[in-house]
Amino acid sequence: MIASESDTIAAISTPLGEGGIGIIRISGNEAISVVSKIFRSPRGINLNNVKTHTIHYGFIVDPFTEEKVDEVLVTVMRAPNTYTREDVVEINCHGGYITLKRILDIVLEHDVRLAEPGEFTKRAFLNGRIDLSQAESVIDIIRAKTDQAQKIALEHLSGRLSDKINQLRQSLMRICAHIEAYIDFPEEDIDGLTEEAIKESINHIIDEIKSLVEGYEKGKIYREGLTTAIVGKPNVGKSSLLNALLMQERAIVTEIPGTTRDIIEEYVNINGMPLKIVDTAGIRQAHDIVEAEGIKRTMKAVEQAELILLILDSSRPIDCLDEEIISKIINKRVIVVINKKDIKSKEFKLPDSLKDKPALEISALMSEGINELKKLIFKTTMTGRYTQEGLLITKLRHKVALEDTLNALNNALESFKRKEPLEITAMFLREGLSFLGQIVGVVTTEEILDLIFSEFCIGK
Incomplete structure (x- = not known):
């Protein structure tokens, strides 16, 4: 069946596997009539x-045999007051995969096609129930790793970002209208039209957009997490630190160096910030092929990490292997974690190369200093970032569109400065409007929509 926006679509909307309830969602003009053919009410x-x-x-x-497939509750929701603004039916059945799959197969036999990834939300956007930035926030709510990340996504879904972008668009449209009215009727007096007033209005919009752009780095961390690698030589306590941060026995801890052979990834919630912790293999001369591969992956994780937790063993002096590891990470954002403070050696001395890095003494095995470390991580990663309580953008697509808008508005100001014809100034302002429109979907392309909704799971 060739996909069309007028098709009736269906999909399983709950995670596959065993569960108390599974939901099959159907949306489209034929949704109610199709389900009525396979539903029997006592x-x-x-x-x-x-x-x-x-x-x-x-x-x-099964309509062909009248064999009962499952006991269900069916929810009927008629357009336009539905998620997609189409007729929607949800079949609540038992959550086993076989039951869900069989019911879905029966539905699909009635001129209904399987929904594409994100197609229900895409229809909500195309039918005007939500704009594009709200549609994007749906996947952020699903993927949120912390309460704060979920809160930001919910603010976007409720339209807070949309309201701000539309407010900026309205301000910019008023400026465009004034300029284009003057271009069309130069002999007429246009109320409020002076070059200085227009420049002031443009600069005000620029300031507001800059505030949004400055918030991106913080918003991105809340949405995606901060990739953090625990790095050090073997047997310094990397896995013990991971377990202490997680407050569970996630990694195997032994006194045998080289126990960790592969990368272990987990998320830790620090003041609402998702910290993606990567426990790496100890860096040393590999003793076998497996350990060599683990160290190779460690170095790749170090390259990709936004924060390094460098673990040093304070029960012994710094040696050449510690120095070699330090040389590999010295130019990264590093927090020095001085482990085993309960058995700290008098001969341990922090290298001069690390004196300007934030450092903290802990005992990972005894879980001492872990809360202080979490506070230090938050302070280190958020210092210098946009920290005012306000609207945060979390997507690179939005940041790029806002930066393009800034360029267009700055070009408009330069056009004034160069005394160019107002038609050129108006052209730059219209460009800015277009870039802002991309965020909320007023201006978009099918390619952008396909890319955005391809991130969704089927059934949402």
């Missing part, structure tokens, strides 16, 4: 005749 209810937003008990049957 009370003889016909779904075609029921009121909107009502739930009905019964059974899904």
Whole structure:
């Protein structure tokens, strides 16, 4: 079947696997009539005749054999007050994969096609229920790693970002209207039209956009997490630190050097900031092929990490292997974690090369100093970032569109400065409008939509 926006679509909307409930969602003009053909109510209810937003008990049957497939609750929601602004039916059945798959197969036999990834949300956007930035926030809510990340995504879904972008667009449109009115009717007096007033209005918009752009780095961390590598030589306590941060036995800890052979990744919530912790293999001369591969992956993780937790063993002096590791990470953002403070040697001395790096003494095995380390991580990663309580953008696509808008507005100001014809100034202002429109979907392309919704799971 060739995909069309007028098709009735269906998909399993709950995670596959065993569960108390599984949901199959159907959306489109034929959603109610299709489900009515396979639904049997003990009370003889016909779904075609029921009121909107009502739930009905019964059974899904194979319409060709009348064999009962499962006991279900069916929710009927009529357009336009639905997620997609189309007729929507949700079949709540038992959560086993076989049951879900069989019901979905029966639905798909009735001129219904399987939904593409994110197609329900895409239809919500195309049908005007939400704009593009709100649609994007749906996947952020699903993937949120912390309460703060979920809160930011929910603010975007509620339209806070959209309201701000539309406010900026309205301000810019008023400026465009003034300029283009003057271009069309130069002999007329246009109320409020002076070059200085226009420049002031443009600069005000620029300041507001800059504030949004400055918030991106913080927003990105809340959305994606901060990739953090635990690095050090073997047996300094890297896995013990991971376990202490997670407050669970995630990594194997032994006194045998080289126990960790592969990369272990977990998320830690620090003041609402998702910290993606990577426990790496100890860096040393490899003793076998497996350990060599682990060290190779460690070096790759170090390159990609946004923060390094360098673990030093304070029970012994710094040696040449420590120095070699330090040389590999010295130009990164580093927090020095001085481990085993409970058995610290008098001969241990922090190298001069690390004196300007934030450092903290802990005992990972005894979980001492872990809360202080979390505070230091947050302070180190958020210092110098946009920290005011306000609207945060979290997506690179939005940041790029805002930066393009800034360039267009600065070009407009330069056009004034060079005394160029107002038509050129108006052209730059219209460019800025276009870039702002890309964020909320006023201006977009099919390629952008396909890219955005391809990140979604099927069924959302």
